Amino acid sequence: MAQIEESNRRKSKKNYYSKTLRVDLTPMVDLGFLLITFFMFTTVLSQPTIAKLYLPKDINVKTPIKKSAVLTLMLTRNDSIAWYEGNKIKNEPLAYCNYNNLRSVIQQKQAKVAKVLGNRSETVIIIYPGKESTYENFINIMDEISINDITHYFVMNSKQ
Amino acid sequence: MARAKIKRGSTHVDMTAMCDVAFLLLTFFILAANFKPTEAVEITTPTSVSNTHAPMKDAFTVSVDKDNRIFLNMTDEIKGDVFDELVQEKNMKVTPEDKKYFMATGFIGVPFNQLLQFIRIPSDQLKNIKLPGIPADSTNNELSEWIRAAKTAGMGKKLNFLIKADDNTKYPAFGKVIDAFKKNDEYKYNLITSAEDVPPGTPLYEDNLKAQHK
Incomplete structure (x- = not known):
C-alpha cells in the first residue's frame, strides 16, 4: 500500500511542477538585503559636517583686553x-x-x-x-x- | 491499527513579497545616496563637534592635502561661469572644446600655464601623476585669482567657500588659503570636518540639550 501511495504522490508532484514554475527566491532576498545594508552605511558615512570660521579683517586696531x-x-x-x-x-x-x-x-x-x-x-x-x-x-x-x-x-x- | 495521520505541510515560504520589499528599499537607498565627487587626493579631515551639514550647492572648495598642495573644485552650477571669467581676465585663448574638458574635470590641481594640458588628462590617470597644486605664495598667488574669478562669476549668488584640509596639513599652508580669501574680502569659511560627539557635562553639551528641549 505504502509503495503505491508513494508512487502516486510522486507522480502528482511531478505534474504539479510541470504546471507552475517555482523559483527559490531566498538567495535573491539575501543579496537584496546585503546591498541595502551596504548602501545604508555608505550614505550615512559620506555626510561631512562643517565647522564655521569667521575671521575679522586684518586691520590695525588695538583691542583693549584685561x-x-x-x-x-x-x-x-x-x-x-x-x-x-x-x-x-x-x-x-x-x-x-x-x-x-x-x-x-x-x-x-x-x-x-x-x-x-x-x-x-x-x-x-x-x-x-x-x-x-x-x-x-x-x-x-x-x-x-x-x-x-x-x-x-x-x-x-x-x-x- | 492505523497510525494517526499527521498532515505534512510544506515549509516552503513564498519569498516573492519579501524580495519585492528588499529591492524597493534597495532602489530607495541607491537613489538617496549621493556619490562622492572625484577627489583630488585622499584627505582625512579632522573631527569636530560641529553638527552642521556641509552645503552642496554653489560650493567652492579649496582642499589642502598632507603635502601642503592646494587643489580646487567647484560645483557644476558655477564652474562654467568661473572658467569664462578667468579666461577673460587672463586673456587666454580657449576653444569651446577646452571648456567642455574643463567642465568634465573633477578638480584643478595645476598652475594656469598647465591648465589646458591638465584638463585633457583622463581622470583615471590622474592618480599616477604627481600634481604640483595651485600656487598661493605672496609673489604668485593664483589661488587668489581663482577666488576673485569665482566671486565675480558668482555675483548675486551666495557662494559657499569650503576649506578641506588634511589632519597633517601644516598650519602655514592653511594660513595661505585664509590669506588668499582675505585678499578678496572673504571672511566667512566653512571648514569641512567629520562629526564627533560633544563631551557630556561641558557648556556646549548643555546648550545643545536645551536647544533640543525647545
Missing part, C-alpha cells in the same frame, strides 16, 4: 601646546599641555576669571599657531573654544 583674563596658547610641534596666563614674564618657563588635558587648563582659567572679574565669559584666548602645528591641532583648539563657550578669541598670524 590682562588677567587672557590665556595664551601656542601650538607647537608634536601635538603639544605651550601656554601662559596674562603677560609673559621674561625667563619664566612655559607650561605645556596636550590636547587631552587642554580642557582642564581652559576650565581652570575660566574659574579664575569668574573669581576675579565676576563673569566666566570674560575669558580671552589668544592662539598662536606655530609653523610646525597641524590643521588638526587648529581644529581641536576651535573645538575646545566652542565646547567651553569662549566668546572672545584671537587667532594670530604665525609670523614669529
Whole structure:
C-alpha cells in the first residue's frame, strides 16, 4: 500500500511542477538585503559636517583686553601646546599641555576669571599657531573654544 | 491499527513579497545616496563637534592635502561661469572644446600655464601623476585669482567657500588659503570636518540639550 501511495504522490508532484514554475527566491532576498545594508552605511558615512570660521579683517586696531583674563596658547610641534596666563614674564618657563588635558587648563582659567572679574565669559584666548602645528591641532583648539563657550578669541598670524 | 495521520505541510515560504520589499528599499537607498565627487587626493579631515551639514550647492572648495598642495573644485552650477571669467581676465585663448574638458574635470590641481594640458588628462590617470597644486605664495598667488574669478562669476549668488584640509596639513599652508580669501574680502569659511560627539557635562553639551528641549 505504502509503495503505491508513494508512487502516486510522486507522480502528482511531478505534474504539479510541470504546471507552475517555482523559483527559490531566498538567495535573491539575501543579496537584496546585503546591498541595502551596504548602501545604508555608505550614505550615512559620506555626510561631512562643517565647522564655521569667521575671521575679522586684518586691520590695525588695538583691542583693549584685561590682562588677567587672557590665556595664551601656542601650538607647537608634536601635538603639544605651550601656554601662559596674562603677560609673559621674561625667563619664566612655559607650561605645556596636550590636547587631552587642554580642557582642564581652559576650565581652570575660566574659574579664575569668574573669581576675579565676576563673569566666566570674560575669558580671552589668544592662539598662536606655530609653523610646525597641524590643521588638526587648529581644529581641536576651535573645538575646545566652542565646547567651553569662549566668546572672545584671537587667532594670530604665525609670523614669529 | 492505523497510525494517526499527521498532515505534512510544506515549509516552503513564498519569498516573492519579501524580495519585492528588499529591492524597493534597495532602489530607495541607491537613489538617496549621493556619490562622492572625484577627489583630488585622499584627505582625512579632522573631527569636530560641529553638527552642521556641509552645503552642496554653489560650493567652492579649496582642499589642502598632507603635502601642503592646494587643489580646487567647484560645483557644476558655477564652474562654467568661473572658467569664462578667468579666461577673460587672463586673456587666454580657449576653444569651446577646452571648456567642455574643463567642465568634465573633477578638480584643478595645476598652475594656469598647465591648465589646458591638465584638463585633457583622463581622470583615471590622474592618480599616477604627481600634481604640483595651485600656487598661493605672496609673489604668485593664483589661488587668489581663482577666488576673485569665482566671486565675480558668482555675483548675486551666495557662494559657499569650503576649506578641506588634511589632519597633517601644516598650519602655514592653511594660513595661505585664509590669506588668499582675505585678499578678496572673504571672511566667512566653512571648514569641512567629520562629526564627533560633544563631551557630556561641558557648556556646549548643555546648550545643545536645551536647544533640543525647545
